[in-house]
Amino acid sequence: MPEYSVPRRVAAEALGTAFLVATVVGSGIMAETLTPDKAVALLGNTLPTGAILVVLITILAPISGAHFNPAVTLVFTVLRQLPMSLAGLYIVAQTLGGIAGTVTAHAMFGQSFVQASTHIRTGGAQWFSEGVATFGLVAVILAGVRFERKAVPWLVGLYITAAYWFTASTSFANRGCRGAFAVQHFFRHSACRPSWIHRRRTGRRTRRRRHDELAAFASLNRGTHRKGSAMTVTIYHNPACGTSRNTLALIEASGETPEIIEYLENPPSRSRLVGLLKAMNMPARALLREKGTPYAEFGLADAKWSEDELIDQMLAHPILINRPIVETPRGTRICRPSEMVLDLLDHPVASFTKEDGEAVTYPAR
Numbered sequence: 104m105p106e107y108s109v110p111r112r113v114a115a116e117a118l119g120t121a122f123l124v125a126t127v128v129g130s131g132i133m134a135e136t137l138t139p140d141k142a143v144a145l146l147g148n149t150l151p152t153g154a155i156l157v158v159l160i161t162i163l164a165p166i167s168g169a170h171f172n173p174a175v176t177l178v179f180t181v182l183r184q185l186p187m188s189l190a191g192l193y194i195v196a197q198t199l200g201g202i203a204g205t206v207t208a209h210a211m212f213g214q215s216f217v218q219a220s221t222h223i224r225t226g227g228a229q230w231f232s233e234g235v236a237t238f239g240l241v242a243v244i245l246a247g248v249r250f251e252r253k254a255v256p257w258l259v260g261l262y263i264t265a266a267y268w269f270t271a272s273t274s275f276a277n278r279g280c281r282g283a284f285a286v287q288h289f290f291r292h293s294a295c296r297p298s299w300i301h302r303r304r305t306g307r308r309t310r311r312r313r314h315d316e317l318a319a320f321a322s323l324n325r326g327t328h329r330k331g332s333a334m335t336v337t338i339y340h341n342p343a344c345g346t347s348r349n350t351l352a353l354i355e356a357s358g359e360t361p362e363i364i365e366y367l368e369n370p371p372s373r374s375r376l377v378g379l380l381k382a383m384n385m386p387a388r389a390l391l392r393e394k395g396t397p398y399a400e401f402g403l404a405d406a407k408w409s410e411d412e413l414i415d416q417m418l419a420h421p422i423l424i425n426r427p428i429v430e431t432p433r434g435t436r437i438c439r440p441s442e443m444v445l446d447l448l449d450h451p452v453a454s455f456t457k458e459d460g461e462a463v464t465y466p467a468r
Contacts, residue, residue, distance in 0.1 A: 107166050113192045115167035117200035119159045123171050124204030125211075126155040132212045136401060139415045145267065153264030160256035173197060174237050175244060213400035232270040239266060334449045336361035339371070339379075339428040347427040349441035349457045354429070356452040357445070361429075370421040376414060379428060382435035387413040390437070392425040 107115075127148065134147035160169040168185070170176045173194045180190040243262045247255040336359045341347045354361050364371075371379065380387060387410050391403060397420060398404070403413065417423045429438050431447040438444040442463045445451035455463040 109189060112167040113196045115163045116170060116193050117196035119163045119169055120171045120197045120200030121204035121207065122159055123155055124201045125208045126151050128205050128208035129211060132208065135419050139419055149264055149267040153260040156263055157256045157260040160259055171197060174241060178241050213397055228271050236266050236270045333359060334431055337364065337430040339364050339366040339426060341367060341426045344426055345458055346439055346441050350427045350429065350438045350444050353441055353444050353452060353455055354448065356455055357448045357450055359448060366424060367421050370418060373414065373418060376417065379435060386410060390425050391423055396422045398423060
């Protein structure tokens with residue numbers, strides 16, 4: 104077998120990891136798109152992953168060894184089959200390749216290149232599962248190299264295919280791709296390490312701080328609201344949306360303390376979403392959001408989609424739900440523009456200034 108240069112070996116690791124992660128993420132997105140059944144979706148994610156491993160290891164193992172995983176790289180380094188200096192380059196290449204693969208998958212499906220994971224899984228069982236998955240993977244590779252080298256691609260592909268199902272963590276078994284899955288959020292992969300937990304907590308602190316800023320912003324407008332008893336107000340809110348932020352500020356400026364549901368992280372159940380549609384006297388299609396969503400990529404404009412199928416899509420991809428939805432005893436509606444919320448409040452603020460400086464006035468009832 105020819106000896107390949109270091110740049111070629113490193114490039115093979117980066118390219119292989121990129122294709123592996125693009126397959127994992129892309130098949131995950133496709134699976135979620137095609138079925139709401141999580142078991143079927145996981146199967147649709149499992150088979151392409153096992154298949155691409157067979158392909159990539161077969162064609163790239165002669166060049167770099169086809170590690171695609173820092174755990175494998177470190178084991179071969181400890182066994183003195185890989186120089187320490189090259190191991191460091193491999194791990195960097197695997198990490199960058201994994202991120203590139205994720206971004207590529209997002210681009211192919213018309214999604215935001217960088218996304219924050221919303222699926223957090225951690226705990227003793229998850230960590231133990233990761234240990235079992237990684238130990239098994241390394242054992243399969245070492246045994247295959249020793250006893251049946253030509254079978255290694257199939258052994259690894261079949262092992263990962265099986266481990267998706269017999270481990271509680273769905274056999275992530277790859278520390279090098281954590282950074283890649285930090286910028287995506289499909290159903291299978293999630294946060295299983297302290298830095299992820301820290302990021303999640305930081306996100307919560309940021310949202311709390313943003314809510315405090317909104318409350319302060321609303322207080323500047325409170326001088327003209329009409330006093331009265333509080334009412335029950337629920338807002339399905341996206342803090343990244345200016346219209347949603349203005350709607351929330353209008354509610355608070357009117358003296359109400361709403362229940363805030365950040366629906367991208369806590370999507371409604373099917374029965375809840377159906378109930379909201381019924382309350383708004385609105386078909387599912389009218390609730391679909393097109394801008395900044397996979398609406399066009401999924402072809403949701405096609406009349407072939409039934410009411411139930413469109414609801415399935417919104418439940419699988421909450422970004423497709425238009426916002427903000429506000430629910431009060433006076434009614435339920437999408438508040439676009441934000442001042443539409445004033446009709447739903449018992450004591451709406453008489454005047455208000457939006458984030459962009461636009462002035463809103465509301466006549467006395």
